[in-house]
Amino acid sequence: MxxxxxxxxxxxxxxxxxxxxxxxxxxxxxxxxxxxxxxxxxxxxxxxxxxxxxxxxxxxxxxxxxxxxxxxxxxxxxxxxxxxxxxxxxxxxxxxxxxxxxxxxxxxxxxxxxxxxxxxxxxxxxxxxxxxPGASCTFGENLIFMLNRAEESALQMLILKLLYLLFTSPHQTLNDFFYTNDLHVLVDVVIRELWNLPEEEEPLRHAYLRVMGPLLANTGLKREQPAMYKRAEIIRVLSELGAGTIGVDATAGDPFAVVE
Incomplete structure (x- = not known):
């Protein structure tokens, strides 16, 4: 067999x-x-x-x-x-x-x-x-680790889709699925990819932007004091990309739209 x-x-x-x-x-x-x-x-x-x-x-x-x-x-x-x-x-x-x-x-x-x-x-x-809750820590940690190391756009998109669902869920348990250190790594990965992705990877860049909004608004990052992690870098990359306050262009298409 x-x-x-x-x-x-x-x-x-x-x-x-x-x-x-x-x-x-x-x-x-x-x-x-x-x-x-x-x-x-x-x-x-x-x-x-x-x-x-x-x-x-x-x-x-x-x-x-x-x-x-x-x-x-x-x-x-x-x-x-x-x-x-x-x-x-x-x-x-x-x-x-x-x-x-x-x-x-x-x-x-x-x-x-x-x-x-x-x-x-x-x-x-x-x-x-x-x-x-609290019983899938390795799944969360390795999910972020895999996104950090992923070279295939398809794998990155699969991970981003799940992250988006977790961060936009009405259940606070899922919003708070990741530990703070993992969220910090995720912010670093998102900033890096937004800076480095080539023009032909626009759908993937748009997906990272889609994730960044609820990542900042719905997770433990919003409760950080005295200031959110990498706040200045986040503002800089968004300003450079013309994304404002995560105001992603609605006409650019939905990177998470499911096509059969």
Whole structure:
């Protein structure tokens, strides 16, 4: 089975049609089983990576998305915490990336429900995180760490989408999900990226600006005394970009709009 998964993983990276075929073959339930039941075995990281690749390139149908239930989400969040000290960081970061793609899938589904004027469910990942205050510290820390080191625009956008949802949530528990030190690192990353992103990365720059607004307004940063962290640098970069007080141009398009 390990060899089979290796072949499917590498084949899917070379040809996305392989991942479409895997989805059509109703393989997701088997991958979920391997993740939940193969704890500590070498097949588990492969199942995580394979499921990530499948979710990354296509929109899941409602029946497939139903497999991503509360039990799976809490298990994965617990797995991130349990593997925080592992010498091999691959599984820890792989699980976080998988959770990010699940969030994207939930956003796709919710957007489709709104477009069809159907009942729109809540985001299960946000619900899981709000149910476990203080129990997903490693997930939060490594999320910021991954954004700080990310070179792929796609991964940065996945992280920014989740951050935006956390900081704009009506639940204070999610607004305060990150420790102050992590928020400071995030501010540093946002400022750096706003200065350094090339012109062709305008959608990504716009996404960072979208996150900066609720980051400053809804988190513990607004309660800092005597002054907000990096206040002068924030004002300088916003002035240079013409963003004013995070008044992002509404005509520039929504970087978080979900497109199937």
């Amino acid at each position: 390990w060899i089979t998964y290796q072949i499917l993983l590498h084949a899917g990276k070379e040809n996305q049609q392989v991942n479409h075929w895997i989805l059509k073959s109703e393989f997701l339930a088997k991958l979920k089983y391997q993740i939940l039941e193969m704890d500590g075995e070498r097949l588990q990281p492969l199942a995580v990576d394979l499921l990530f690749e499948i979710c990354r390139v296509q929109s899941l149908k409602p029946r497939d998305l139903a497999l991503v239930d509360e039990d799976l989400l809490h298990y994965l969040l617990d797995l991130v915490e349990r593997t925080r000290t592992d010498a091999d960081e691959g599984l820890n970061y792989g699980v976080i990336k998988l959770l990010l793609t699940f969030n994207e899938q939930f956003m796709l589904h919710m957007a489709a429900c709104r477009a069809a004027r159907q009942y729109t469910p809540s985001n299960p990942l946000l619900s899981a995180l709000s149910d476990r």
